[in-house]
Amino acid sequence: MKGLSKDELMNLYETLPEETLRKLGIYTKAKEAYEEKQKLERLKKERIEKAIALVKEAQELLNIYRLELTVTRRGGISIKDQDGHDINKIKGTGQIRQKIKKGLKTPESQYRIPILQVLTELGGQGRINEILEKVYEKMKDILNKVDLELLPSGTDSRWRNTACWERNTMVKEGLIKRGSPRGIWEITEKGKIYLKEHLNG
Numbered sequence: 507m508k509g510l511s512k513d514e515l516m517n518l519y520e521t522l523p524e525e526t527l528r529k530l531g532i533y534t535k536a537k538e539a540y541e542e543k544q545k546l547e548r549l550k551k552e553r554i555e556k557a558i559a560l561v562k563e564a565q566e567l568l569n570i571y572r573l574e575l576t577v578t579r580r581g582g583i584s585i586k587d588q589d590g591h592d593i594n595k596i597k598g599t600g601q602i603r604q605k606i607k608k609g610l611k612t613p614e615s616q617y618r619i620p621i622l623q624v625l626t627e628l629g630g631q632g633r634i635n636e637i638l639e640k641v642y643e644k645m646k647d648i649l650n651k652v653d654l655e656l657l658p659s660g661t662d663s664r665w666r667n668t669a670c671w672e673r674n675t676m677v678k679e680g681l682i683k684r685g686s687p688r689g690i691w692e693i694t695e696k697g698k699i700y701l702k703e704h705l706n707g
Contacts, residue, residue: 515539572688591670592661610652611664612645614672620644621673622681622693622701631683631692638666 510518510532518527519536527533568575568585576584586592624640625632642649642665653665673691676682681697693701 510535512539512542516543574688591667610650611668612649612653614668614675616648617641617645617669617672618676618681619701619704621669621676621691622697625682625691625693626698626701631686631690634670634689634691637691638669641669 515532515536516539518530518532519540522530524533527536564575567573572587574586576586584592620641621637623644624637627640628637645665649665653663653668655664656662657664657667673682676697677684679696680694681700683692683694686692
Protein backbone atom coordinates (compact mmCIF):
# COMPACT_ATOMS: atom_id res chain seq x y z
CA MET A 507 0.00 0.00 0.00
CA LYS A 508 2.99 2.30 -0.33
CA GLY A 509 2.94 5.23 -2.70
CA LEU A 510 -0.68 6.20 -2.05
CA SER A 511 -1.54 9.86 -2.60
CA LYS A 512 -3.16 12.01 0.08
CA ASP A 513 -6.48 11.91 -1.76
CA GLU A 514 -6.37 8.12 -1.90
CA LEU A 515 -5.49 7.90 1.80
CA MET A 516 -8.36 10.24 2.69
CA ASN A 517 -10.81 8.20 0.62
CA LEU A 518 -9.69 5.00 2.31
CA TYR A 519 -9.98 6.62 5.75
CA GLU A 520 -13.54 7.69 4.98
CA THR A 521 -14.64 4.32 3.55
CA LEU A 522 -12.71 1.56 5.36
CA PRO A 523 -12.99 0.59 9.06
CA GLU A 524 -10.13 1.46 11.38
CA GLU A 525 -9.28 -2.23 11.87
CA THR A 526 -8.82 -2.76 8.13
CA LEU A 527 -6.64 0.32 7.82
CA ARG A 528 -4.45 -0.90 10.68
CA LYS A 529 -4.02 -4.29 9.02
CA LEU A 530 -2.97 -2.52 5.84
CA GLY A 531 -0.50 -0.44 7.86
CA ILE A 532 -1.89 2.89 6.63
CA TYR A 533 -4.17 3.96 9.46
CA THR A 534 -1.87 6.66 10.87
CA LYS A 535 -1.06 8.19 7.47
CA ALA A 536 -4.68 8.03 6.36
CA LYS A 537 -5.83 9.69 9.59
CA GLU A 538 -3.21 12.45 9.26
CA ALA A 539 -4.22 13.12 5.64
CA TYR A 540 -7.91 13.27 6.66
CA GLU A 541 -7.27 15.59 9.63
CA GLU A 542 -5.12 17.84 7.46
CA LYS A 543 -7.96 18.09 4.95
CA GLN A 544 -10.45 18.90 7.72
CA LYS A 545 -8.12 21.58 9.08
CA LEU A 546 -7.80 23.20 5.63
CA GLU A 547 -11.57 23.06 5.16
CA ARG A 548 -12.13 24.78 8.52
CA LEU A 549 -9.55 27.44 7.66
CA LYS A 550 -11.20 27.98 4.27
CA LYS A 551 -14.62 28.30 5.89
CA GLU A 552 -13.31 30.81 8.46
CA ARG A 553 -11.68 32.91 5.74
CA ILE A 554 -14.84 32.88 3.62
CA GLU A 555 -16.93 33.94 6.64
CA LYS A 556 -14.48 36.79 7.36
CA ALA A 557 -14.56 37.85 3.70
CA ILE A 558 -18.39 37.85 3.71
CA ALA A 559 -18.42 39.93 6.91
CA LEU A 560 -15.98 42.44 5.37
CA VAL A 561 -18.04 42.64 2.18
CA LYS A 562 -21.22 43.28 4.19
CA GLU A 563 -19.48 45.99 6.22
CA ALA A 564 -18.12 47.57 3.05
CA GLN A 565 -21.58 47.45 1.46
CA GLU A 566 -23.10 49.20 4.48
CA LEU A 567 -20.45 51.95 4.31
CA LEU A 568 -20.97 52.38 0.57
CA ASN A 569 -24.71 52.79 1.16
CA ILE A 570 -24.21 55.21 4.08
CA TYR A 571 -21.89 57.45 2.09
CA ARG A 572 -23.77 56.93 -1.20
CA LEU A 573 -20.79 55.40 -2.98
CA GLU A 574 -20.77 53.01 -5.90
CA LEU A 575 -18.13 50.29 -6.32
CA THR A 576 -17.35 48.66 -9.64
CA VAL A 577 -14.63 46.24 -10.77
CA THR A 578 -12.84 47.38 -13.93
CA ARG A 579 -11.99 45.13 -16.87
CA ARG A 580 -8.39 44.96 -15.68
CA GLY A 581 -9.42 43.79 -12.23
CA GLY A 582 -9.05 47.16 -10.53
CA ILE A 583 -11.60 48.74 -8.22
CA SER A 584 -13.37 52.01 -8.92
CA ILE A 585 -15.31 53.83 -6.18
CA LYS A 586 -17.44 56.79 -7.21
CA ASP A 587 -19.51 59.23 -5.19
CA GLN A 588 -23.10 60.18 -6.02
CA ASP A 589 -21.84 62.88 -8.39
CA GLY A 590 -19.82 60.39 -10.41
CA HIS A 591 -16.41 61.46 -9.09
CA ASP A 592 -13.82 58.70 -8.78
CA ILE A 593 -12.68 59.01 -5.15
CA ASN A 594 -10.17 56.15 -4.95
CA LYS A 595 -7.65 57.74 -7.30
CA ILE A 596 -5.72 59.32 -4.47
CA LYS A 597 -2.86 57.81 -2.46
CA GLY A 598 -0.51 55.38 -4.13
CA THR A 599 -1.16 56.48 -7.69
CA GLY A 600 2.09 58.37 -8.00
CA GLN A 601 0.21 61.33 -9.46
CA ILE A 602 0.98 64.85 -8.28
CA ARG A 603 -2.04 67.09 -8.32
CA GLN A 604 -1.12 70.49 -9.64
CA LYS A 605 -2.94 73.34 -7.97
CA ILE A 606 -4.33 75.89 -10.38
CA LYS A 607 -3.29 79.47 -9.69
CA LYS A 608 -6.05 81.63 -8.32
CA GLY A 609 -7.93 83.53 -10.98
CA LEU A 610 -7.16 81.17 -13.87
CA LYS A 611 -10.36 79.17 -13.65
CA THR A 612 -13.91 80.47 -13.38
CA PRO A 613 -14.87 80.78 -9.68
CA GLU A 614 -17.27 78.23 -8.19
CA SER A 615 -19.77 80.95 -7.29
CA GLN A 616 -20.31 81.69 -11.01
CA TYR A 617 -21.96 78.27 -11.39
CA ARG A 618 -24.60 78.89 -8.70
CA ILE A 619 -27.24 80.81 -10.65
CA PRO A 620 -26.92 78.68 -13.84
CA ILE A 621 -27.32 75.47 -11.79
CA LEU A 622 -30.40 76.80 -9.98
CA GLN A 623 -31.83 78.07 -13.28
CA VAL A 624 -31.37 74.69 -14.95
CA LEU A 625 -32.97 72.86 -12.01
CA THR A 626 -35.95 75.21 -12.18
CA GLU A 627 -36.25 74.72 -15.94
CA LEU A 628 -36.19 70.93 -15.43
CA GLY A 629 -39.09 71.10 -13.01
CA GLY A 630 -37.04 71.16 -9.82
CA GLN A 631 -34.70 68.22 -10.29
CA GLY A 632 -32.60 66.36 -12.82
CA ARG A 633 -29.75 63.95 -13.45
CA ILE A 634 -26.15 65.15 -13.25
CA ASN A 635 -25.20 64.86 -16.91
CA GLU A 636 -28.42 66.49 -18.12
CA ILE A 637 -27.99 69.36 -15.66
CA LEU A 638 -24.32 69.92 -16.50
CA GLU A 639 -25.00 69.86 -20.24
CA LYS A 640 -27.52 72.68 -19.80
CA VAL A 641 -25.23 74.54 -17.38
CA TYR A 642 -22.50 74.40 -20.04
CA GLU A 643 -24.85 75.95 -22.61
CA LYS A 644 -25.50 78.84 -20.22
CA MET A 645 -21.81 79.30 -19.34
CA LYS A 646 -19.93 78.40 -22.53
CA ASP A 647 -19.29 82.05 -23.34
CA ILE A 648 -17.50 82.67 -20.01
CA LEU A 649 -15.69 79.33 -19.57
CA ASN A 650 -12.02 79.64 -20.47
CA LYS A 651 -9.27 77.31 -21.65
CA VAL A 652 -8.34 76.26 -18.09
CA ASP A 653 -11.99 75.43 -17.30
CA LEU A 654 -12.18 73.15 -20.34
CA GLU A 655 -9.00 71.21 -19.51
CA LEU A 656 -9.11 67.70 -18.09
CA LEU A 657 -8.24 67.20 -14.43
CA PRO A 658 -4.82 65.59 -13.70
CA SER A 659 -6.66 62.31 -13.05
CA GLY A 660 -8.11 62.46 -16.57
CA THR A 661 -11.55 61.47 -15.27
CA ASP A 662 -13.43 64.70 -15.90
CA SER A 663 -13.11 68.27 -17.16
CA ARG A 664 -12.23 71.01 -14.68
CA TRP A 665 -15.44 73.00 -15.19
CA ARG A 666 -17.65 69.98 -14.44
CA ASN A 667 -15.62 69.29 -11.31
CA THR A 668 -15.96 72.93 -10.21
CA ALA A 669 -19.73 72.82 -10.83
CA CYS A 670 -19.99 69.72 -8.64
CA TRP A 671 -18.06 71.43 -5.86
CA GLU A 672 -20.44 74.39 -6.04
CA ARG A 673 -23.35 71.97 -5.85
CA ASN A 674 -21.85 70.55 -2.62
CA THR A 675 -21.60 74.09 -1.22
CA MET A 676 -25.24 74.73 -2.12
CA VAL A 677 -26.27 71.51 -0.38
CA LYS A 678 -24.57 72.74 2.79
CA GLU A 679 -26.38 76.08 2.46
CA GLY A 680 -29.72 74.39 1.91
CA LEU A 681 -30.21 75.56 -1.68
CA ILE A 682 -30.05 72.03 -3.07
CA LYS A 683 -31.67 69.10 -1.33
CA ARG A 684 -29.51 66.77 0.74
CA GLY A 685 -30.16 63.03 0.51
CA SER A 686 -31.61 62.90 -3.02
CA PRO A 687 -31.29 59.58 -4.92
CA ARG A 688 -27.86 58.83 -6.40
CA GLY A 689 -27.06 61.07 -9.35
CA ILE A 690 -30.04 63.38 -8.81
CA TRP A 691 -29.82 67.09 -7.96
CA GLU A 692 -32.94 68.77 -6.57
CA ILE A 693 -33.59 72.42 -5.77
CA THR A 694 -35.14 73.31 -2.39
CA GLU A 695 -37.66 76.02 -1.57
CA LYS A 696 -34.78 78.06 -0.19
CA GLY A 697 -32.99 77.59 -3.51
CA LYS A 698 -36.03 78.82 -5.43
CA ILE A 699 -36.28 81.91 -3.24
CA TYR A 700 -32.52 82.54 -3.59
CA LEU A 701 -32.76 82.34 -7.39
CA LYS A 702 -35.79 84.64 -7.56
CA GLU A 703 -34.18 87.25 -5.31
CA HIS A 704 -30.86 87.28 -7.19
CA LEU A 705 -32.45 87.34 -10.64
CA ASN A 706 -34.69 90.24 -9.60
CA GLY A 707 -31.70 91.93 -8.01
